[in-house]
Every structure is written in structure tokens, then in C-alpha cells.
Amino acid sequence: MKRFISAAFIAASLGAAASTPLYLDVNAPIEDRVEDALSRMTTAEKVALCHAEGKFASNGVPRLGIPELWMTDGPHGVRAEINWDNWGWAGWLNDSCTVFPALTALAATWNPELSALYGHNIGEEARYRDKDVLLGPGVNIYRTPLNGRNFEYMGEDPYLAGEMVVPYITELQKNGVAACVKHYALNNQERWRGHIDVHVSDRALHEIYLPAFKRAVIDGGTWSIMGAYNKYDGQHACHNEKLLLDILKGDWGFDGVVITDWGGAHDTREAALNGLDIEMGSYTNGLTTESAFSYDDYYLARPFLEMIQSGEVDEKYLDDKARRILRLIMRTSMNTSKPFGAMASPEHFAAVKTIGDEAIVLLKNAPLGKKKPALLPLSPEGSGKILVVGDNATRMLNLGGGSSELKAKKMVSPLEGLRRVYGDRILYTQGYAAGRPMYGQAEDIASEVTDSLRRVAVEMARDAETVILVGGLNKNSYQDCEGLDRLDYALPFGQPELIEALLAVNPRLVVVLLSGNAVEMPWISRVPAVLQAWYLGTMGGESIADVISGEVNPSGKLPFSFPVRLADNAAHAMGTISYPGDSIRQDYLEDIFVGYRWHDTKEIPALFPFGHGLSYTTFDYGKPTLSASSMPYDGSITVTVPVTNTGAREGKEIVQLYIGDPVSSLPRPLKELKHFSKISLAPGETRDVTFTITADDLRFYDPDRKEWIAEPGKFDVYVAASSADVRRKASFTLE
Ligand code: GLC
Secondary structure, eight states: OOOOOOHHHHHHHTTTOTTSOOOOOTTSOHHHHHHHHHHHOOHHHHHHHTBBSSSSEEOOBGGGTBOOEEEEOOTTSOOOOBOSSSSSBOOOSSOOBOOOOOHHHHHHHTOHHHHHHHHHHHHHHHHHTTOSEEOOOBOOOOOOTTOTTGGGSOOSOHHHHHHHHHHHHHHHHTTTOEEEEEEETTOOOOTTTTTOEEEOOHHHIIIIISHHHHHHHHTTOOSEEEEOSSEETTEEGGGOIIIIIIIIIIITOOOSEEEOOTTOOOOHHHHHHTTOOBBOSTTSOSSSOOOSOOGGGSTTSHHHHHHHHTTSSOHHHHHHHHHHHHHHHHHTTTOTTOOOOOOSOHHHHHHHHHHHHHHOEEEEEOBSSTTOOBSOSOOTTOOSOEEEEOGGGTOOTTSOSSTTOOOBSOOOOHHHHHHHHHGGGEEEEOOSOOOOOOTTOOOOOOHHHHHHHHHHHHHHHHHOSEEEEEEEOOSSTTSSOTTOOOSOSSOSTTHHHHHHHHHHHOSOEEEEEEOSSOOOOTTGGGOSEEEEOOOOGGGHHHHHHHHHHTSSOOOOOOSSOBOSSGGGSGGGSSOTTTTTOSSSEEEOTTTTOOTHHHHHHTTOOOSBOTTOOBOSSOEEEOOOEESOSEEOTTOEEEEEEEEEEOSSSOEEEEEEEEEEOSSOSSOOOSOEEEEEEEEEEOTTOEEEEEEEEEGGGTOEEETTTTEEEOOSEEEEEEEEEETTEEEEEEEEEEO
């Protein structure tokens, strides 16, 4: 029988002087340890738990041997150590990390197994850096292509985002590191992010903006969640009664900790009563501004203690916060069974390569003329010169972008990756200049520079067999960057003109876009091959080169729509009150019709639709078989589809299943994604893909009844290769 001495016994035998350290029975059930610790704490010690005592640390209880909570950004890797009390890097020498792909790239794999791999590996790095809370992943819905932080999120569809966020959380937390899913909720742009008051229907809130957070809590079991900066219905999200008490802690039964975004708290009484647990970064903008306030000036510091001591706020509110924070501490810093992690290991780099390989989306790959093969893959065996053009071919895209910035242990640029495959066939020229990622400054490059770089590129393109432009956006201000939205939909830095000039001298042009957002493509009809290659992190250059050479058959599909023009996007079709709002208030007037839901229902074709992605092989979808023509309300039916690889090489296909409800008492989108499956097929191989449909897949949220309902009647099943490429259709009746 393992002997351990209970804290109570110690306390009794040592006369329980308050100064005796608390020997927590670390092997007892967590809830017992929480109650034991809470019973020994003073009111002031409980209040101290509820706010920061450093830029990225919140208090423990030194007297009782309860350690501080250490938090770190971000969703794509463990940020370099930040100074105790300002935003600068601390200059450590042991905190260079693996740069994981941005979460849009992870979402583009449509492969939950890769999300688990991602969570496991980033969790090892956070654990190795001795961090208790990783400030990510983010699952805010992609509502506009101008949102500066879309690259940190998982696209426009709540079902895809939910499926992809759960494994990331569960695997991350096995390292004894908490996920902190952000930014809850309705933080769908950066413009006026600190105060914009979002108004949205209950249907859109529950059907579009909350589901991925709900999955993260209920299926992912996230141990913490980050309140958003913005307001919702007039109240700051970080202490919003409806979001935090009614929905998150009430309906969803969240037992973890609500942490503010840095500077997201604005009122002691609301913070005390409306479910906020830890206040971080107050009086800053979460990026650059500092404050003269001491940590005791925080809303949940002295002012909160005074409210408790005066009886204005009942201590039960404080005890609930303290219990949740102690539970988080016992799950992380005082977790005695957690592993020890790893940092920037070959295994982590290999995982990044695997994810990157499956994230790249082949948007277009057209033959250059009748009877001619498609431009890609570009055989490594050839001898012709390949000109690589573009600032993004060499740019370190782990820097900039805001809090997701990373100090990389290793970064393989697209140019390096291409040189590894094609050797000295590769020539390079910058082609366009993009400036430096200096926060808050829009880069305006002198036109002479732009013109001369373009002229050099055009001259070199004349003599090349093939030209590869590596362009897109970057992490500069007003690009893919926190705190600032893009100013327009176009490719920046003169890239459209560069593309036209290159096409004029060499039609064999491959455009590789590195971005976390859709961009305008006026040149698309004349460019034979286009890849969406995201921000892929440490091994990005190798993944890009392996897809271009055909070593890897691309299998990614878009997690968000690429509208032809900005006005075709739902948020931009309803006036400025819809985007960006009037600087005080914003109305999501498109309601539930976000992304492909808008394109389908308004019959506005997207340039590249949600769920689109090509392969170097082709797939045929056979006739679907339903297990029944009608489904009992509490039953299920299966849909089985034979999928065949009709091409000459192995390939992965993401088979998507959408559901349509043609007759419903409330308006519904034409169809909504409810299942998907990614399968690998050898040439000629056929595999049955089976989906199980239940009433959960048929429901919509009824705002009057405040519940999800499925109305009996006919439902349509769309089996598709993308939201706009429906291969097979079937129907059944819900009894
Ligand atoms: C930033 C971001 C948030 C980040 C936090 C700490 O403002 O909004 O995502 O985790 O502050 O850097």
C-alpha cells in the first residue's frame, strides 16, 4: 500500500500554522485537490489567481506551493520568450521552435488525423518550454477575405472547423498543456477589434459562429477558452453574460477557465459576475501598447477584492473562479503524470512536412493547348531553365503577423525547396518587393523599385522554359496580420502587373500563392497553373517543391471560398454596416448565409469554391446507395458511394456530403456540409465511402424555441468533390 501522508494529517501534527507549506496530496483526484487547496486559501490569494502578474503569467499561491500559470502564444508554434512586462523578445537562446503550418493550411488537409499529429507535436514543444497554456487554436469563422487573422483560423464552415479543431485539442492536452480556444466569440475582423459591437441573429450565432467552439468544449474538452476583444449585443465578450454564463458554462457545461484576450477586460463588476476567470494584458492592445498600471490595478485585482470584502459581490463568484483556475493548475503545472515534451526535433519537422504536403491546394492545372499535357507536375528530369520569381520565394513568413509570430529553428524557403529538386536549372529574381513586417506601417514601395524588379524578371522569363511566381500576401501590416485588416482584395506590391508582364513573354507560368486569405485573380484565365500554398512553416519549401515536381500528389481542398470580386462575398454585399461596421456597431446582415452558403443560395459562382482542390489523378463517384428511403426521427440511414481513382497515379480524395432541406419553416442554405471523408486510392482502385446520417445532421436552430429542430419531410443528399462540384444526388424522407 503506497504510503502518503495526507495534508490534513500534516496540518494537524504541525499545529497547522498558516505558514506551513501545503503538501498537496498530488495523487488524489483533481477535484479533491482543488477543494483542499481552496479551503486553505485566503480571499486575497483567491483574487490573485484571477489576474496577471506578468505579460504571460498569472498568480499561483506561493505560500501553499501552488505555482504560477505560464501562458504562451500561439496557434502555429511556441512563441519566443517575451519579457516579463513588455512585448519585446527576452533574447533567450533556447527558444527557437518548429514553425507549424498556419491553421488554414491544417484545415485545408481535411484530415483530422493530421490535426491530431499537429496537436501532439505542438503540445510537446509547449511542454518542453514549460508552458501551461498554449494560446490557440483559433476557430473564428472566415466571414470576409479582408480579415487580417483568417490565417490563424479554420475557414468558413463550422462543421469543418469543428472536426479539425477537436483532435488538435485532445492531443495537445495529453502533454499537460491547456489549449485556449480563441477568440470567443464573433471576432471575425481586426478593424476596431477592441470595441466593435457585433449584432447577429441567434440563428447565425448558433448555426455559424458558435459550433466550432461548442465542439472544442464538448468533444475537445478544452481546458481554457479566450474571450474575444469585441462586444456582442452591447457587452464585451470577455465578460458577456449570454456567451459565458448562459451558453459556455451553462448549456455546454464548460468546467475550464475563461481567459481574456490581452486587454479584453473593461469592467470589474461585469468581470466578477459574468463568468470571466483570468484577466490578462489589461490596459494594452495585445500587441504594442504598454500601460503604467500595476497588476494590482487590474479590474479583477484590488477593485475586485474590495467588492468581495465590502459584500457588494458574493464570495461564491470568487470561489467559482478560483476552483476553475485551481483545476487548470492541477491539469497543467501541478499535473504529476505529464510527459517532458520535445523541441524542434526531426520528428516535428517531419510532421510539418506531412501536413504541408496534404495542405497545398491545386486550384488550376490546365494544358497549354490541345493534346498537350497539363503544366504540372514539372518533371525533375527535364533540362530547361526554371525561373523562380517572387519576394515570397525567400521571405521568412514566420515573422510578423502579430502574436502568432515565431522564432524559427529552421525554415526551408520555396526557393531552397525548388533548388533541392531542380538543382541548377533554377534561376531566381525577386520580381517584386514587399518591404518589412513593421507593425502599423503600410509598405509603399517606390515605383522605380517595382518597375526595375519587374523588368529584370521579364527579361529572365523570356529565356526560361517555365516560370514559377511565388507570391501572395505576407505578414506585413494590412496583409495577413493581427490588429489590421487588408485594405482591398487585390494581390499587393504590383503582383497583378508582374503576372501580366510575365505572361506576355512566357505563357508557361505557375503561380504559387502564399496567403491565409482569398485574393483577386484578374489574370486567372491566362495562367495555366495555380497553387494555394498557405503559410506552411518550417518545411514549406519542401512541400511546395514536392507538389510541383509530382513527388507528392496534391490533395488539399479549400476551407473557404475565393469570390471573383469582393462584392460577391456576403459580408461585402450588405453595405458598410455589415463590413466593417460604423466603428461602433456592426450588423452581420448576411445572417446564416456565409461563404458557400451565400454563393449557393444567391447563385453567385465563386472563382474557386469551398471544398475545391484538384489532383494529378482523377476520381469518379459511383451511384450512391441509401440504406433506406425514409429515416425514423431517432434513427439513422447510411449513404454509400463507390469512389474510383480513374487516373494513372495514387491520389487522395476528400469526399464531401452536404445536406439540403428543400422545404423548411425557416430559410435555409441550399446545402450544408455535414460529413466528409479523405481516402487514398491506387490507380484503378474503387473504395466504398459510407456516411451515417442522423437527425443531428438535419437540424436548424429555431430562435423562438431556442432549440435545434429537424422538420419531417424530404431531405436532399449531395455527394460532392466541392461545394460547387456535386457528383451525385439522392433524397430521403425524415419521418
Ligand atoms: C493578442 C491576440 C491573442 C494573443 C494575445 C497574447 O492581442 O489577440 O490571440 O494570444 O494577445 O499575445
